[in-house]
Each structure stands twice: as C-alpha cells, then as structure tokens.
Amino acid sequence: MSDSQGNTTEASTALVGSKMRQAVPPRRQGGARRVSMREVAQQASVSVATVSMVLNDNPRISKATQIKVRRIIDKLGYRPNRLAQSLSSQYTRVLAVLLPPLRHAFSDPYFGELLSGICDRADRLGHKVMLESAKPDFLRERKLLELFERRFVDGMFCLGVNDRHPFVKDFAAAGFPMVCVNNYFPDLNLDYVVADYRSGAEQVMNVLLQLGHKKIALINGAPEAQTARDVFEVFTARMNDAGLETDAGWTADGRFIEEGGAAATDEIIDRHPDVTAIFAGNDKMALGAMHRLVELGRSVPGDVSVVGFDDIQQMAFVNPSLTTVHLPLYEVGARACELLVQRVRGKTDKISERLATHLVLRDSTSIVSGRS
Amino acid sequence: MSDSQGNTTEASTALVGSKMRQAVPPRRQGGARRVSMREVAQQASVSVATVSMVLNDNPRISKATQIKVRRIIDKLGYRPNRLAQSLSSQYTRVLAVLLPPLRHAFSDPYFGELLSGICDRADRLGHKVMLESAKPDFLRERKLLELFERRFVDGMFCLGVNDRHPFVKDFAAAGFPMVCVNNYFPDLNLDYVVADYRSGAEQVMNVLLQLGHKKIALINGAPEAQTARDVFEVFTARMNDAGLETDAGWTADGRFIEEGGAAATDEIIDRHPDVTAIFAGNDKMALGAMHRLVELGRSVPGDVSVVGFDDIQQMAFVNPSLTTVHLPLYEVGARACELLVQRVRGKTDKISERLATHLVLRDSTSIVSGRS
C-alpha cells in the first residue's frame, strides 16, 4: 500500500527526512546556503511579486526596478527554485522518454540516434529529459500514467512501441501529451513523427529493378511494427507492378538482428538459390546476410546485391560498404521533441509527420550478373 | 538576462502560462480532473495532515483511519503531487547522469551498459534519472551547479570525465552529491565507483607471460583517464618484473577507437616487426588491431595474440573471438547508483569502490609461436 508514494525502499521516508532536518538546522545541502525570492525582495526593498515579474520579464516592471532587482539577484547568487515554479505554473518542463526494456537499448545505435535528437532539441527548448524503461510491471501498474498524474513530466516520447503493446491504446485514451517516435498506428489517434519508410522502400526497389534484378528477396523485421509492414507492402506492390514473383518464399523474418539476417538468408537461398538481390529491413540484418552469403561462397555484390535500411554509422566501413536507406533518426527525434513541446504548450492539432529518407548508394549493390 | 529562468525560448513563459489557464478554467490537463489532498481529507472527514501521514505509513495513525482514508484515496483516484512533495521535503528523488557530448554517446555500448545499470537500480530505489550532456557551454555557464541550486536533482553521476575536464574540480568544491562512474581522480576528494582496471591488467599480463610472450605491445587509450594510466602502469611494472623491454616504442595511443587501434598497430609493427602479442586498452582498439594485423598478413592468434579490455557484447562473435577483460559495467553503474542514493540521504563517508574484473579467455590468444 505504501507504494502510492512510489516508495518501496526500507525505512519510512518521513523518518529519514526528519532525521536529516534535525541534524542540519539552517537547511543546507551542498555547502551553499539557499537564497529565496523573499530575501531578494527584502534586500531590493520590493515585494516578491516584483521579483517574480522581473524574472519573467514582465513589461509592467520599470527599467529602474529591473536593474535594481537584477543587481541583488546577482549579488546573492539567487536561482529560482524550479519545484516551486512548477508547482505554481503547472509546467514541469520535463519530458519522459519511454524506451523498450531491452537490456541493451542504450547501446543500440537506432535508439541512440533518436535519443540524441530528442535530448539536444529538448535542451535547446529549455526542457529536461527523463528516462523510463517500459518494463512489464511498469506498464501494468499504470506507472506510466502516474508519471503525468503525479506531475513528473509534461509529455512523453514512446520509442520502440508496436502493436504488441496494448498500453499505447489505453494511454492514448487518457489524453496526455505523447508522441510516438518512428512508428505509428494508423487506426489509433496518436501523435507521431516517423521517417518515411515507404518512400525509402520505393527507392530501394527502384534501384534494384533498374539494376536489372528480378529475383529479389526481402528480409523483413518484426511485422508488429507498422513501418515494417509499410516496407513489406511497398516491396510487394513494386514487385507485382514489375510482374515479378513475390510468394512467401521470397520473404523471411530476420527479427531486426544480425543473426536473424543470417538465418533468413539461409532460408532464402534454400528456397531460391537463384536470388540476385536481398533487401533487408535494417542494416544489422543486411550485415548478417552479407556475412552469410560470403560464407556460402557467394560474392557481394558480384553474385548477390544487398541493400540495408537505417544507415547506421558502422555500415559505411564494412567491406563491401553497404548500400542502404538513410533514416534521419536524429532529426526524427529532434522534430518529435519540437512538436511535443508545442503540444504541451496547448497546440491541439494532431501531430503526424513523415521525414524524408534517401538512398545511399555504396558498394554492396551492382547490376545483375550475367549468369542469372 | 531572462536566462536566470533557464528560458531561452520565444514568448515569455508567464504569458503562455496565463493564457492556458484562462482557456481551461477548472484546471485540467489530460482529461482527468486532478484531485488534491484537501479533497481527500474533506471526504474522509480528517485533516490533510492525517492524509499525509496515512500516505507515509506513519505509525501514529490508527488502523481504522488508515482504512477509511485509503478507501477515499482509491475512490477518488488520488495521486500525491510530487512537485509539492519535493518542495516540502527537499528531496526530488531525481538523479542526473552527465554524459560526454559525443554525438553518439548513447549508441556506445560502454556508456550504454553503465546507463542501464544506473537506470535499473535507480528505478528500484524509487528514483528518476535525468540526462545531461556535458556540452562546453553547459559547463561554462555553471548549468551543472544550477541543476542542484534550482533543485532539479538530488545527485549526479559523471560518466566519461577525465583530467581534461576542469569543471570536475570546481564541482567537487561545491559539495553536491556526485559520483564519478568508472573513472577516478586520485588527488581529488571525489566519490567514485570503478571497475578494477589494475587487476584486469594484471590478469592480462599474467596470461600473456604464461603463454610465453616476450614481445608485448600496449595500445593504450586516452592518457588523461586515470584508469588508462593504471593499465599502463601495470603493463610497465609487469614487463619490468619479467625483465622485458618497455621503451616508448612498445606502446602507442589508439584513442579508444577502432581506427586508432589500426593506426597504432601500424606504428608498432613498424617499430617492432617481431611483436607477438598486443594488449589493447579496450575492445574497439583490439578489433582495429586484429583487422589491421590480418590485412598485414599476420594471423591472429597464430602470429600475434591480441587481448582487449571491456568485453563489449559483439566481441564474442567476431572471428577469432576476442580474449578480453570483462568489466562489470552494468554493476558499476548499479553500485554507483546505490551509493549515490545513500549519500543523498545523508551518509557522509567517502564513496570509493573498485569492482572485480576477470579475464575472458577466448580465441585471439595462444602460446607464442615457435618462430619468435
């Protein structure tokens, strides 16, 4: 029951608190005595309201008072207490980032880029960023909602969510400011910012077809993500347009990881030994595919062209360097942040943005070999 | 001047705030009306103090009152406002993580592991984690101190700091709870938790010497990190103990990155073509070294043994798999978190812990080849 305080630790917080206060009568924490607005007001011979208005650049304050108060502020080294500010203003200026509970979510370049974009932009917009891991119990116990209800944050980013996360739906209903980053739910009325997977996939298909490929396989990632389905749909549509085969044998699931890419390659080669091009739903799977192809004695791109998706850092340096679709992940994060801040500030129009992607042509693709 | 509000954005916050309030008279944010302690108290016919004590499991509250109040709390769906709690209790229960301003700090497995450890443990201890990037201006403008002065956080973790970061010194003087994670400053009185680099290096030297190597080179990382110097010192000491050469030609700087490892390998091979073992200060450099050695026509471990440091995920899967020192980075982060929380709660003894490391023997090392 005590967890309505979010307090699952040993001693009663209340006791700990009082003990510390007694020990240090004139409330100090880090050596520096804390100065409050009242003291500034006293020294400047004005009211606290005036000090507050000075800090907020309220036009009703005269130049003279401005300067007088600012001088005292500097002299005393006063800093407004943001807890009090937030309590009063109802804005915390903190945003939460919900990350999937993968053990290595932080070391993943995909999330890393999104996170960098979010953090940089948040900083520039005067907001702080808080990390949350979407652990099962975290979702069950509606701790997510608590984040808002208890006024921890003004808004939230959801990274790495997909159809298997029912909480998103509940959450959407609660109506707190939230934006899905780089995924979306066509039938939920949720704000989102995504990279344009469809256009990226179109470009991949264009280049492969133009290079003369006709035996093209798709290694796709988790089908529970709408973006992955988008890629699949484009693949199928373009293949059909070109009058090419696309039965189930031509696609395989690589679970978005390197080993999955290798395994999927095995499947494909098994079913279609004459494949000349593999389109992987992300770079890691593409890498796995390349490695496996080489192991199987096929040269890349000589025998088989490989195209990735994401354009993560390392892929420019592997051998052969990987042709891939660049996703502006940093920008997706940054833009999501911008829009979320606007929404927090009261903007009500739905957020749904698609950022352009582009093909990066490198060495893992070539014109289809004579032999096919 | 308005930046004493930390507010560098367009419109005056004050105005934005008031506008929103007018628009939405009975203060609502996400659909759910917000319930305060007063309302709970009223409905339960007790004072707010009683409600507060119920929430804090104060033993002076009778069972009956407990139940009565809790029922109302559940009925109204009341959640304590943590801004008010923090304002009153002086504890925010938020910790900041200071990361180096590397563009890809988040995608780095090194920081990723530390961060995971910190976040998981913080969550379990009922604390939130806030991200901060140590950008130059962030440090210059003492925004770091503001984090504490303005009561954003109770404590801070410093990741990736080294001797070239003078702010650490100033910061230490201010006396706010802070702990250096996986680095330390012998002559500064700073709290720290590190992996035991010395013992790790000892183990590496032991195994290399036992395998009969006598021509051992060290590719070290940034010498501005004490941990890197520790490795260097152990290397030198053990080589001297064994009566082996360790002049400057036997060490090279690889700047902790893969390309640096490759370049350092060139230098070493150039000066000592008869080298039989390379000890790299981290796995990335070791990987760079392995690649370069193969490019130069030397087999690993046939001609040259390579040992890394860190034990990052991928290195178990490269070929040959890398012998390396496992750093318990996740645990370092978690332990640092535990100790920081204790310190925030008033514990005053200096924090300085060294977590055990161990060698992971894999395929990149072998007994020295007959030829040398």
Add this chain to the structure above:
DNA sequence: ACGGTCTGGTAAACTGTTTAAGCAGTTAAC
C-alpha cells in the same frame, strides 16, 4: 476641482505537500 486612464507596484490568494507543535485524556514511573 473633478472624473478618467495610465503606470508601476503591492498584498494576498494560490499551487499541494510535510511536519513541528499542541491537545486532552490515560497510564506508568519515580
């Protein structure tokens, strides 16, 4: 001299908690 409108400021109410101090009755210790 008198009402009207600015101007620059203040006092007080408000945000939602925690906690010290107190209250009146009971019980135990000295």
Add this chain to the structure above:
DNA sequence: GTTAACTGCTTAAACAGTTTACCAGACCGT
C-alpha cells in the same frame, strides 16, 4: 502526587514560487 510518556489526531507554519485584484500617484482633459 507529580512528572513523563504515551494516544490519535488537528492546526498552522513552513516550502518557494505565480498570479490576480487592487491601489496610489501621475497625467490629462473638461
């Protein structure tokens, strides 16, 4: 027989800001 320490609860003062309503004086026209 007085002091002291419980009991379960309340009152009121913090905590540190924002914001609204009001006010005194200057200025202006009539």
